[in-house]
Amino acid sequence: MMVTSKHPCLLAFLLLSLLIFSPLPASAAERLSGSLLITGSETMAPLIAEMAKSFERLHPGVTITVQGYNSARGLSDTRTSRNSLGMVSRALKETERDLKAFPVGLDAICFIVSGNSSVKNMTRAELAQVFTGKASNWKQFIGRDQPLKAILRGDGRSSTKIVSEYLQIPVSQLQGILIPASSAITIKAVAKNSGAIGYVSFGEAYRYSSRQGKIHMIALDGRLPTKASIVNGSYPLIRVLNLVAKGEPTPLAREFIKYCRSKAVADMVQAFDFINLDL
Structure with missing residues (x-):
């Protein structure tokens, strides 16, 4: 039987029945599984x-x-x-x-030193000396006689690859104390050693330095890692x-x-x- 507008009550009933008895479309929450x-x-x-x-x-x-x-x-x-x-x-x-x-x-990769270190800025050439073992004392950089300890991450880390490319030194030629574990462990190692320098995630370093204050990030050729310098692209290790x-x-x-x-x-x-x- 065709339902027309001549039977408004019946039409309304059928439409209501369809709404009541027809399955409703599943919500996104119900559809997604796995x-x-x-x-x-x-x-x-x-x-x-x-x-x-x-x-x-x-x-x-x-x-x-x-x-x-x-x-x-x-x-x-x-x-x-x-x-x-x-x-x-x-x-x-x-x-x-x-x-x-x-x-x-x-994110970005930043170089970090102990919070009580006077190192604020280093050039690419200076960092290359540090991470190839050609510099073992801070005296040649800041005039202070103090042993320098470079800390490396594992070669499977993207941070190590990025540092390698920035310094234009193959990963196999990087030298330092290897800490293959998390960035958090690298940060703590640098925080406890006033002569240490390492590289970690900007996000992790920013969180730690803002809460603990035991490390600070250094500038690269005068360009300090900040959220603003990452957004505008002026920091080199984004x-x-x-x-x-x-x-x-x-x-x-x-x-x-x-x-x-x-x-x-x-x-x-x-x-x-x-x-x-x-x-």
């Missing part, structure tokens, strides 16, 4: 873990595991499909273009924080990437003292 494993950059891991917790609250059917190692691990796990997404805290190289990168924020995928991300991974690049998490990025992207 699990993601995200591995890689130790610098990015705490931020991505916070984003994951927030995403899980929005989508109860989703479970996300975040494991921090280093950027090299994030790349290798992604290439061999041992994860859902990788975390790589630097730009991808030409030889890594088989992967797709999705920037979620900006790096991008990437989620990476092998080919097209799965629907769930794509939704999580979209969330990590949205304004909904802008406060989280700022809370970790990284820089939001204008996406």
Whole structure:
């Protein structure tokens, strides 16, 4: 039977029945389900873990595991499909273009010294001397006779690759005390030794120095690492924080990437003292 406007009551009843008995479209929270494993950059891991917790609250059917190692691990796990997404805290190289990168924020690599050190600025040439073992005393830089201890991160760290490229010295030729563990351990080692110098994430150094005051970041050729100098591009060691995928991300991974690049998490990025992207 065709229902026309001649039967307004019946038409209203049928429409109401459709509303009552037809299944309603599932909400986004109900549609999304499954699990993601995200591995890689130790610098990015705490931020991505916070984003994951927030995403899980929005989508109860989703479970996300975040494991921090280093950027090299994030790349290798992604290439061999041992994860859902990788975390790589630097730009991808030409030889890594088989992967797709999705920037979620900006950071920088900064050189740090003890809070009671008088070192405020160093040139690229001076840092090259320090990290090749050609300088072992601060006297030639600041006139103070004090043993100099250069602290290195592991060669799988994006920070080491960035420093290597900046100083134009192969990673294999960098010299110093190797601390392959987290940036936090490097920061604490520098804070406890007035003759030490190391390099770490700007975000982590900024948080530690603002709360503890036991380290300070030095300028590179007069350019101090600050949030403003990272935003305007004047600081030389800026790096991008990437989620990476092998080919097209799965629907769930794509939704999580979209969330990590949205304004909904802008406060989280700022809370970790990284820089939001204008996406």
